[in-house]
Amino acid sequence: MNYIEIIGFSAATLTTAAFLPQVYKTWKTKDVSGLSLPMLVMFFVGIFLWLVYGIYIKSPSMISANTITIVSAFLLMYFKMKYEKR
Amino acid sequence: MNYIEIIGFSAATLTTAAFLPQVYKTWKTKDVSGLSLPMLVMFFVGIFLWLVYGIYIKSPSMISANTITIVSAFLLMYFKMKYEKR
Numbered sequence: 001m002n003y004i005e006i007i008g009f010s011a012a013t014l015t016t017a018a019f020l021p022q023v024y025k026t027w028k029t030k031d032v033s034g035l036s037l038p039m040l041v042m043f044f045v046g047i048f049l050w051l052v053y054g055i056y057i058k059s060p061s062m063i064s065a066n067t068i069t070i071v072s073a074f075l076l077m078y079f080k081m082k083y084e085k086r
Numbered sequence: 087m088n089y090i091e092i093i094g095f096s097a098a099t100l101t102t103a104a105f106l107p108q109v110y111k112t113w114k115t116k117d118v119s120g121l122s123l124p125m126l127v128m129f130f131v132g133i134f135l136w137l138v139y140g141i142y143i144k145s146p147s148m149i150s151a152n153t154i155t156i157v158s159a160f161l162l163m164y165f166k167m168k169y170e171k172r
Contacts, residue, residue: 004139004142007135007138007142008139010135011132011133011136011139013132014129014131014132014135015129015132015133017128017132018125018126018128018129018132021122021125034120039104042100042101042103043100043101043104046096046097046101046103047097047101048097049093049094049097049100050097050101052097053093053097053147056090056093057143059143
């Protein structure tokens, strides 16, 4: 692995890890009042496009980071829709 | 501008825009109780490393997105430190 991919993977680890506490907190508390569905959808589509970009430019760190983050974004959208009505 | 940079700039617009309501809300309400400083610092450092990565691989969309997002992340850290003690 070359030098720049080490920077990329460090970036990927930090930015994906920063989302996990939010996913955990929302799952545990079922409190979705502070989450905005339009924003989550925008974010999800944005991350999907970054994933397409990463695949196109063949960036291992971008592909890894965005694959993990798209799962986090999907879970937050799912929790928002599931718990909103209760 | 080539095809893949259009995808990149669409991704950049969506993921940076998804942060602005959080910055605005925190600025208006001064409510930083839901924000975690260690997470904000991790996120800030992560975005800084993505910016370095974007500059290195000469990606215009990654440079733009991460420059704007690093300002958002910095503002959230600043608000957290400024309003925490009040």
